[in-house]
Amino acid sequence: MFILPLVAILLGIEFSLVFNRVTHDYEEKLKANYSILVVSKRAISNEEFFSIDPQIADPKPIKKGSIAKEIAKNIGSVSTKEVLKSLPYFYTIHLSNYLSSEEVEHIRKKLLAYSYIKKVETFGESHSSKYNLFIFLKVIFWVFVSLISLVSIFLIIKQMEVWQMAHKERMQIMEVFGASVMLRSGVLFRMGIIDAIISTIISAGLFAGIKYKWADESGIDLLIEKKDILFTTQDLIMMIGVALVIVIIAVIIVTFSNREIRE
């Protein structure tokens, strides 16, 4: 009887877990793909970069040998070595967190404060549009999950009222004949636990289906690529745990709100 709302809650939780994992992954990817170009008059060590801002990660010098060769060839009168000497140092740096445009701009200013750093290119446009889309998706998703949870909790409360009505008489009669709380509500616990197990099986089955069958057929790259994070054993344990906690709380509330026979 609790199955429908329980399944809704379990699916909501599982969806948010998967969503978190996917977005975390996506965030990592955005981070890895996003880089800032730094042009400097002198060589900068990794430690120097980290001391400028701790969020700077993975600085890499850009090899300029081929550029120098190309320039030397075009000019003719200078050697590659001479060109190399006069060219500034180029670095790409990454960021350890996914930052907003303002924060990126802040780091850019910090870098430019050093006189030997001539230019910092942040490719601001593409960064901020991706970031905004990302935040937008996150907000939409959380609103959706919150709504589902709200409706489910409402359904569970309704269901508890139905249970209360259906079992009130029996529990009161048993109480008059001296039955303990456990004996009176044993049936409810049994039904609740069965409901919890069934809803877990349904929810887990759905995600297992998505993971092992639908993901491959869907043709959605992200799903195929990230199949592993769709559904895990820990998720299963978490689902049954959450379902049991919900039904046990519900049964306890129903049991203790059904008091003595009053005429």
Place this chain on the structure above:
Amino acid sequence: MSNVISASNLTLAYDNGKKEVIKNANFQVKKGEFVFITGPSGSGKSTLLKSLYGAIKPTDGSLIVGGLDLNHISKRKLQELRSHMGIIFQDYKLINEWTVAKNVVLPLIIAGYSTDIQQTQAQKLLRHVKLTEQANRYPLELSGGEQQRVGVARALSKNPFLILADEPTGNLDEYSSSVIWDLMENACVQLGATVVVVTHRIPHIFNTPHRRLIIENRGIYEVH
């Protein structure tokens, strides 16, 4: 003989003591007695009976049932006491989702008896109340008189030391009424149970006169 029920200066009230139904009443019921409680409608007969199985607590005075002070009784003790009582309600209070046979052995289920004992006891009890045929039916498929016979069988199923009945034959047919009175008389005379019956119409099927108490103007008095 010892008292099974002993009330002194007993006051029973509703609405947090504002509505007093019984005030400063004194009475005792001895072991093995069969007592009728009468009185006008609304005088507090059902209220008194409810206090005897601990559904409402005295607001004043003391009430001792089966040697236990109902003013200061733990939940566990009250459960224990109730499991040795047989309570019969005017509106039967059967569990409609259970078969007649299962209803009859509710006290045995609560006491944790094996299903074998439950079954043999159910058969025996249903024979006594002449409902052998109806064992596997559900309460709502039975007539009022039949349902009350199930209620009486249930009350007697674990040989209670105290039987409490509230208008057990309220509006039942002659046949069911006589079966019920016979069973209660029997439990009292042969099994030594103490019986307290609330009724406003004392049946005249009894040869020996029974003790009678009347509730009037919030007091409880002996009728001679």
